Amino acid sequence: MAESTDKIPTELRIGPDHLSRPFPLGVSGAGTGSDGLANAAVFAPGLKAVDIHFEAGGRWRSAPLRELTDGVHHGLVPGLAPGSRYGFWPRASAAQPASRQLLVDPYARAITDDGGLYRSVFVEPEFDWGEDRLPRIPWRDTVLYECHVKGQTMLHPQLPAGLRGTYAGLAHPVMIEYFLNLGITAVQLLPVHFHLDEPHLQELGLSNYWGYNTLGFFAPHEGYATAKARSAGPKAVLDEFKTMVKKLHEAGLEVILDVVYNHTAEGGKHQQTYSFRGLADKAYYRHDVHGNYLDTTGCGNTLDLNEPRVRQLVLDSLRYWIEEFHIDGFRFDLAVALCRDRNNHFDPRHPFLADVAADPVVSQAKLIAEPWDVGPGGWQTGNFPEGWADWNDRFRDTARSFWLEDANALQHGGSGSSVARLASCIAGSAEVFAGSGRGKLASINYITAHDGFTLADLTAFDRKHNEDNGEENRDGSNYNRSYNHGVEGATGDGAVLDARARAARNLMATLLLSLxxxxxxxxDELGKTQHGNNNAYCQDNETSWLNWVLDDRQEQMFRTTRRLLRIRKSFLANQPYSYPSKEQSSYLLWFNECGEPMTQDQWTDPASRTVQLLMGSPSGSIDGLVVINGRLEPRKILMPSTGALRDFGVGGSHGRTFELVLTTSEHDDRRRGARVASGEREIIGANAISIYRA
Known part of the structure; x- marks a missing residue:
């Protein structure tokens, strides 16, 4: 701690008429009238005595937490008022940290950085939410937009300079108008819990831009608040965050938080102690039989959610963000690490998952699993229980392979894969989720995420280029299923740029047309590049920030994405809200390039890379037709025939007319509005998708 203990006055006495409580954990108001008391409670079962050090009257004081109940040290503290900084100190214990860092309260509602020393702050939650209501957008209609609070707005020319890169900037009318114009329904924010930079990054002069290194699970990261809010104090930072949520809700947008409960910023056992390790190392972290940290996160430690108090911490944190910040849902980083039993095996009936399902508040939020970690048996896509949705890495890999890896092979005389796996992903990856009793809405489909190449870079780089990360390009994935279309990186070759743009449109169309x-x-909707860096976690600069100055191709990418989202919305408008959770509600019919039903041989033939997907509604109407051509040359096809439609119970005795509404072939898109009847011939551009309205 910055202040030496000999400067701290002797302990303050508490009258016998007051009783402290072991719950709630953390610091909470306890006084009435002029009492001015705070209740402090901290879980530290292995410590014989714990003091609380705090600010009062412009100086630091200390008080013992006299009571011990079920491993919780607690006491009443006079003079600890809202806005005061504080921390815990193990008294006369071998667990006392080697540095002068006061131990951060695991339940601190705010944390400040005093030149590398971190202080908890007592903050009370009052905020005027007015008529705020959670949008509660059905999963069927949800479109997630994964973004970074700072990077989303840092370079936006229409935002006031003081709001760029902040919570307030994210909810500025200019940004909200952009979200609504694009057509997304939920902003999924990269971690906003208070986080630290790893020691090796500090040595390199870099920072943990993504924020997956949490110190406080209840405290918003103060670095994303405006300078005005930071100077006003932690309460103003919380209020700015809440105002952001309130404004996004007013626009009908949900707010999803990316949360990191699998490890903490304390890292390996020989790194700095900040909080958990000094309070209850054996309880908070997983250990092997030799007492060493059992690490399935790759970050030095793993929180042990087999311990009831650790599960309580996570559930209390989730509930707090829902009740006090009106958060709509959570994406759980390395979720498998949260659900490993005492034998280190993933358990879909783990107590944490059971507690979440039984919690009347948390269970109602959107719950998204990143269904893997780095431990043995870590890949668990499709195995989380009902009530959860999973990131679908199979969808990501299949779409990339079909449109990029296969195109590269075909271009060089090789062969690609059949259309079957892509069709399965478009149809909702039912086989992936059936075993867990879930439907297709459990599949979070994505082509890219914060980690990995951007969509534009997938089409422009065969290899990663992470030299700026200071690890000699050893970090980041080496296998990305990408294709540079003949030139690595930047080029002025128009033909190469056109091919890359088409590939990006194909990938975006596949994403937005899938169940x-x-x-x-x-x-990705703006053609963002990170210049080949596929692990930009430490690039808090123009590499990661969105560039809002666009060239013609980037403008076209935005327009295509917006049109695709409108097509998706139009199609779903005719579907029941259970769509497509049940197999009988998946009104998809598949035809070959001759307009007849696909045969088994055609599904499995690698040379058969053309398929037609007819989308229908429960009423028996036809809503649209999607034609996929994964070959390197244009294909002449026949639209589904009247007879084929009739065989499927669609269309009666009359033919159908299909109107072209979008194609990823820039040349063919000029024909938008053209009409083609059932059984008539149509040309689909090379390596392209065409979409028709019935």
């Missing part, structure tokens, strides 16, 4: 819940990574 399940799509997630767009911020900037």
């Amino acid at each position: 399940g819940v799509p997630m767009i990574t911020a900037g």
